[in-house]
Amino acid sequence: MKGSFKIGSIFGIPILIHWTFLVIIPIFAWIIGNQITLTVDLLSNTFGVPIDTTYLTPGWNPYILGTFVAFGLFAGVLLHEIAHCIVAKRSGVPIHSITLLVFGGVSSMEDSTPDPAVELPMALVGPLTSLAVGLAFIILVYGVQASMAAGPLAGLLVFAFAYLGLLNVFLFAFNLIPAFPMDGGRVLRAYLAKRMPLHRATRIAADVGKGFAVIFGIVGILLFSPILILIAFFIYIGATQESAVVRYAFLLRDVTVGDIMAHPVMTVSPQTPVREIVDLMYVTKHLGFPVTDRGQIVGMVTLADLHKVPPPDREAMQVRDVMTRDVVTLPPEAPVMDALRLMSAHNIGRIPVTVDGRLVGIVTRTDILKVVELREI
Numbered sequence: 001m002k003g004s005f006k007i008g009s010i011f012g013i014p015i016l017i018h019w020t021f022l023v024i025i026p027i028f029a030w031i032i033g034n035q036i037t038l039t040v041d042l043l044s045n046t047f048g049v050p051i052d053t054t055y056l057t058p059g060w061n062p063y064i065l066g067t068f069v070a071f072g073l074f075a076g077v078l079l080h081e082i083a084h085c086i087v088a089k090r091s092g093v094p095i096h097s098i099t100l101l102v103f104g105g106v107s108s109m110e111d112s113t114p115d116p117a118v119e120l121p122m123a124l125v126g127p128l129t130s131l132a133v134g135l136a137f138i139i140l141v142y143g144v145q146a147s148m149a150a151g152p153l154a155g156l157l158v159f160a161f162a163y164l165g166l167l168n169v170f171l172f173a174f175n176l177i178p179a180f181p182m183d184g185g186r187v188l189r190a191y192l193a194k195r196m197p198l199h200r201a202t203r204i205a206a207d208v209g210k211g212f213a214v215i216f217g218i219v220g221i222l223l224f225s226p227i228l229i230l231i232a233f234f235i236y237i238g239a240t241q242e243s244a245v246v247r248y249a250f251l252l253r254d255v256t257v258g259d260i261m262a263h264p265v266m267t268v269s270p271q272t273p274v275r276e277i278v279d280l281m282y283v284t285k286h287l288g289f290p291v292t293d294r295g296q297i298v299g300m301v302t303l304a305d306l307h308k309v310p311p312p313d314r315e316a317m318q319v320r321d322v323m324t325r326d327v328v329t330l331p332p333e334a335p336v337m338d339a340l341r342l343m344s345a346h347n348i349g350r351i352p353v354t355v356d357g358r359l360v361g362i363v364t365r366t367d368i369l370k371v372v373e374l375r376e377i
């Protein structure tokens with residue numbers, strides 16, 4: 001996911017942090033710190049454990065405690081994700097990475113549409129881990145009460161453990177809301193997918209997810225909660241993307257690159273002046289051309305390549321000065337879904353089709369989407 005960086009790895013799976021998670025720690029520390037007096041009453045009532053608040057309220061203490069709780073929350077989210085990954089690995093689902101986001105984590109899978117029999121336990125184990133972590137903290141609350149004399153230090157510990165207990169139980173409940181692609185939504189899809197084709201199950205789960213996203217967004221605006229608005233945004237985008245991928249995979253399941261590629265392909269030579277490329281784009285309405293030299297493909301020249309050079313410099317240049325050299329190509333027998341995946345991974349709109357380095361056609365995103373539209377009727 002864009003905007004993430006690596007902090008370490010576990011079982012060979014890289015753990016990434018999304019920038020939203022870095023923002024959330026100080027925000028949470030601040031919110032928790034600010035509300036400390038309020039939550040002292042709440043928590044002491046909730047668990048029936050009297051809290052000595054001497055150390056809780058003076059000076060910066062609420063914010064230091066808030067920071068501690070925020071990091072505890074971070075650890076809880078990480079455990080939740082690791083649980084997903086362990087079950088995934090056991091079921092043979094490869095996991096690329098774990099990304100910690102504002103509201104939890106995302107375990108990025110090689111194949112985003114696993115067998116429902118695998119997806120169900122995989123999705124459930126995360127929230128169940130959060131519940132277990134939450135209950136463990138609540139047990140600690142009573143452990144402190146039983147083993148320590150009541151006092152300011154015990155009060156501090158009881159408060160922190162109770163807070164973390166409640167947060168993890170909240171994570172359990174929140175993640176089970178059937179808002180695809182959150183865990184609860186995945187549980188819903190796995191449940192539906194046992195009764196109908198995966199693409200239909202995904203569409204229903206994604207529609208329910210979008211519904212929740214809209215509700216979260218409205219509530220977020222009414223409560224002035226930027227966190228809830230951000231969550232709504234992530235759910236909406238995630239549901240839209242995942243259901244599109246599953247729909248395309250279904251509609252294009254038996255289509256190869258060779259079936260829909262355009263040929264013959266208009267090519268240019270490395271020596272063609274860049275000026276002529278611009279004219280050619282105007283005339284043909286194609287925004288990219290393979291560059292060939294004696295029948296072999298040596299590069300691609302696209303509008304994006306032209307943008308890299310300022311107009312005055314283009315005058316004296318040839319295609320070989322601006323073209324992209326390491327070109328992604330596919331053989332005609334490759335599934336069209338591979339082409340779509342490569343296009344989104346490399347952010348390109350067209351892929352040359354080659355046999356032994358010889359250009360035989362070209363497949364574009366626009367052509368693939370036309371096939372999708374045709375197959376939908």
Ligand SMILES: [Zn+2]
Nearest residue numbers: 126127175183
């Ligand atoms: Zn989860």
